[in-house]
Amino acid sequence: MTGTDQAAKAVTAAAVESFRDTPDPRLRELLQGLVRHLHSYVRELRPTIQEWEYAVEYLTAVGRKCDPTRQEFILLSDVLGVSMLVETVNEEGGGTESTVLGPFHVVESPKRESGDGIDLMSVGEPCVVALRVTSADGSPLAGASVDVWQCSTDGFYDVQQPDIQPLGNGRGLFRTDDEGRVWFRTVVPSHYPIPTDGPVGVLLDATGRHPYRPAHIHFIVEADGHRPLTTHIFVADGPYLDSDAVFAVKESLVADFAQVDEAERARAYQVTAPFRLAEFDIAVQPETNKDAG
Structure with a gap:
């Protein structure tokens, strides 16, 4: 030595x-x-002193890019795989798999009733998402909170387009019924690039990586006596499922957004045929003594 x-x-x-x-x-x-x-x-x-100085400058730039509607540090954590790794090492099994929060859970979702629409733009392919929230043993959870957010059919979140989308577009905070069910109307989300106009974009460009995420809808589910769950459902058969820029795709979270042509089913969901229907069960883990303490 x-x-x-x-x-x-x-x-x-x-x-x-x-x-x-x-x-x-x-x-x-x-x-x-x-x-x-x-x-x-x-x-x-x-690392050389110059490389260390650049690293400090880079992290300083990441911090400066953060604001009330943009969390560049979460984005950096995402593209380095750290966000997904944190989710993975905290996974206990037995319920729906978790995945990353992402950088766009930055505003409060408006409270909505089951059956409401979260799309305020009326642009895109009509879609209904029907969820059933249960405990890990399959028992339904009434009154569970389901926070939903998604991008538009053009691949942008409301906070990215304040001059185009009204704040709250693609978002909703719901409560499940006595059977643990909730549903809402929306549009099929698009795949999209994560923001590349900041330091994270510089990193992706320097390393030859693409910035795209596959189409998905975010959820945070909370129920009394259970661990909060942050997860997505991904649109089956879409691009980038095998190369998500933030490593967040899990096979169990890929959902079939099936086309429904029957007018009667469309009327039941207050939409017109044809529309896309995604039905998905979300199971959350009971709290352990460690969680409660």
Whole structure:
């Protein structure tokens, strides 16, 4: 071991030791682990001072790009696979699989009643989404909160087009009925590129990666006594299912948006035929003692 290597390891040991007296044991564990892994990365790859300065400037630019309707740090976490990794290591199994929050859950969804429409533009292929929310054992969950958001048929969220889309377009906050069911009218969402006009776009361009996400609808489901679940449903047979820019596609979340031609079924859902129908069950995990504590 060279003198430089010894000195580098001494710096790491001192930095880890500096957090020894952190009162919160979990915070101490997280910070000491971060220091060990980050220092190991530096010792292995030996970034130059210029590269380190660029990294600092890059992260500063990411922070400056964040505002009330844009979360560039979440976007960076997404494209590095960290967001999906956090979801994966926290997965307990037994319910619907989770996936990433994404950078556009940045405004409060308007409260809506089951059967309402969330599309305020009347542009695109009509669609009905019918959900059933249950506990992991299959028992229906009445009164569960279902927060929904999606992009338009052109691939943009309301906050990306404030001069075109009214705020709240593609969003809704619903409650399930006594059978755990809720449904709403919308349009089939499009695949779309994540925003590339900021530092994340610079990263994708520099690495030759595409920015596209497959078509999907977001959900956050919350029910008393259960763990909150953040998930999507993805439109089957659409592009980019096998190369999602944020690594979030799971086979169990790919749903058939079937075409329905029957006028009677259309009337039941207050739409006209033909329309697309996605029926999907969402199961959430009961809270454990650890969750409750």
